[in-house]
Amino acid sequence: MPGIPQWSGTPSIKGSTEAMRMALLTTSLIGLQFTWNVEMTYCTPYLLELGLTKSKISLVWIAGPLSGLIMQPIVGVVADRSTSRWGRRRPFMVAGTVLVSMFLLLLGWTKEVVKMFSNNMDEQATKSATIALAVFSIYGIDFAINAVQGSCRGLIVDTLPIPKQQMGSSWASRMVAVGSLVGYGAGAIDLGAIFGPMLGDTQFKQLTTIAALCLCLTVGVTSWAVTEKVLLSDGTEEHEKQGPVQVLSTIANKAMNLPRGIAAICFVQFWAWIGWFPFLFYSTTWVGEIYLRYEAPAEVKAAGDLTGQVGRIGSTALIAFSIITFLMSVVLPWFVRNPEDEGPGFTPRPPQSIASFVTEVEKYKPSLLTAWTVSHCIFAGSMMMAPFVQSLRSAxxxxxxxxxxxxxxxxxxxxxxxxxxxxxxQPNRSKYGHLARNSIEMESPVLLHLNHALEESQEATAESSGAYLGIMNLYTTLPQFVGTFISWGVFTLLEPAKSTGLDTESGMEGQRQSEGPNAIAVCLFIGALSATVAAMATRRLKRYQKH
Incomplete structure (x- = not known):
């Protein structure tokens, strides 16, 4: 019979205001997203420059979903039962960050590392070794960064009391948007003109160096600012502890028996992410190829460093994407009804002086369900236009x-x-709900009563939340395998000849017409069809949102 987990201390975050504490808690996500952006923005054109075909590159990107499928559950299990005096999450955040930084630098200097050991190798063998080392580095980055990502998200759940979880998620989304904006901004400018050869002699090398430094800095800030409670004992005997295989089996069993409402949400996520996968991994290359195919003058193509050129052009478009994402994440919550406010028994009580105005405005606010449906439609409509785009502005x-x-x-x-x-x-919350309204501790952790009712209710909620969040992550990860094989098939069929490098064909209008469709644009179009299914599935969620 498992006992009660025993803890020492209580979570705390440095900072004099709630906003400062939330910012410090989620700062690590800036560096995390920066690193993801560098990978998604530059690795496809970099691998193309090395000579890998597009169809094979699409298989390389299995690294992302595969690492998420494997690393997050395993690291989560080990971290959940860690009795380190530094806490359960931060040691894995720091160790993973060191590994990510090493693999980033190895990826940036792949050619130089291979040259050190290629004295007796011919040109083809050197090329193959360079590609192999680059792919190995990408897999290393993906597996290590998933450990960091899972730990960063787990730290938010562990640190904040139940009433603050939604605020923590909101701040996490903002930091992800900031990381995207900074990452795409860095990719859009000519770093060589700013830093010279100090960080490397190409845009890609400089970005991998900056990403490594940024990740170390932001994870370091969060690790310094947050104090975790320490697990003394998880209340189980050594032989009763589950290993990763048993935990994965448990998650699979839960996934097959989801409550109907959660199953409906996961179904939407599955179809939505089939659409998002090609956008997130190939949109930068697509925008760059549109420019090189239709608008770039000959001297630009002859200037060399096509990876840097494609990355900068694509990053410029994604800067606009990140700005709008950030603005919408801040503004939209004010114009969309909170689902928790829509149930029976809820009576808004605005100040009397503005009560009539607020009541009138509330009538016209769309529900979050409607907003989510519309978002799928916007994405689907945009991606359906991709195969017909022939200008950088339109892209x-x-x-x-x-x-x-x-x-x-x-x-x-x-x-x-x-x-x-x-x-x-709900039954547990009604019993302990009044106890869960504690605020975050400021600086000095204190010893908890090990059997305190608040702790029991928080632990029970956190356990079920983690299980269902992990299952939803599976429904976000599995579609990426589907998207990968769709991309592989499209690239193999449509660009078997041109898939040995960047799509830089140019010429007279008649020649352009004979080039055929851009394979990435076709992948985006297929993603639009999947987003349409997600929109229809979102509408069906309405039956599960009734109180």
Whole structure:
């Protein structure tokens, strides 16, 4: 019979204001997102420059979903039962950050590392070794960064009391948007003109160096600012502890027996992420190829460093995407009804002086469910236009418009999932709900009473929340495998000849017509069809949102 977990201390965050504490808690996500952006923005054109075909590159990107599928559950299990005096999450955040930084630098200097050991190798063998080392580095980055990401998200859940969880998720979304904006901004400017050869002799090397430094700095800030409670004992005997295989089996069993509301949310996520996968991984390359194919003068193509050129052009479009995402994540919550305010028994009480105005405005606010449905439609409509785009301006507008959809997609599913989890835990909340309204401790942790009712209710809620969040992560990860194989098939069929490098074909209008469709644009179009299914599935959620 498992006992009660025993803890020492209580979570605390440095900072004199709530906003400062939330910012410090989620700062690590800036560096995390920066690193993801560097990978998504530059690795496809970099691998193309090395000579890898597009069809094989699409298989390389299995690293992302595969690492998420494996690393997050395993690291989560080990971290959950860690009795380190530094806490359960921060040691894994720091160790993972060191590994990510090493693999980033190895990726940036792949050619130089291979040259050190290629004295007796011919040109083809050197090329193959360079590609192999680059792919190995990408897999290393993906596996290590998923450990960091899972620990960063877990730290938010562990540190904040139940009433602050929604605020923590909101701040996390903002920091992700900031990380995207900074990352795409750095990719859009000529870093060589700023730093010279100090950080490397190409844009890609300099970005990998800056990403490593940024990740170390932001994870370091969060690790310094947050104090975790320490697990003394998880209340189980050594032989009763589950290993990773048993935990994965448990998650699979839960996934097959989900409550109907959570299953409906996961179904939407599955179809939505089939659409988002090609956008997140290939949109930068697509925008760059549109420019090189239709608008770039010959001297630009002959200037060399096509990876840097494609990355800078694509990053410029994604800067607009990130700006709109950030603005929407801040503004939209004011114009969309909170689902928790829509149930029976809720009576808004605004100040008497503005009561009539607020009541009138509330009538016209769309529900979050409607906003989520519209976001799928915006994304689908934008991506359906991708195969017909022939100008950089049009491509940039399409990518920027998707920022509205991305902001809502990072917010809505977690909101609905939280509501469903709260409904499932309603009996426990009614018993301990008044105890869960404590604020975050400031600086000095104190010893907890090990059997305190607040702790029991928080632990029970956190356990079920983690299980369902992990299951939703599976429904976010599995579609990426589907998207990977769709991309592989499209690239193999449509660009078997041109898939040995960047699509830089140019010439007279008749020649352009004979080039055929851009394979990435076709992948985006297929993603639009999937987003349409997600929109229809979102509408069906209405039956599960009734109180």
């Amino acid at each position: 940039t507008l399409i990518v920027a418009a998707c920022g509205v959809s991305w902001a809502i997609s990072c917010w809505a599913p977690f909101t609905f999932l939280g509501i469903e989890i709260n409904r499932l835990a």
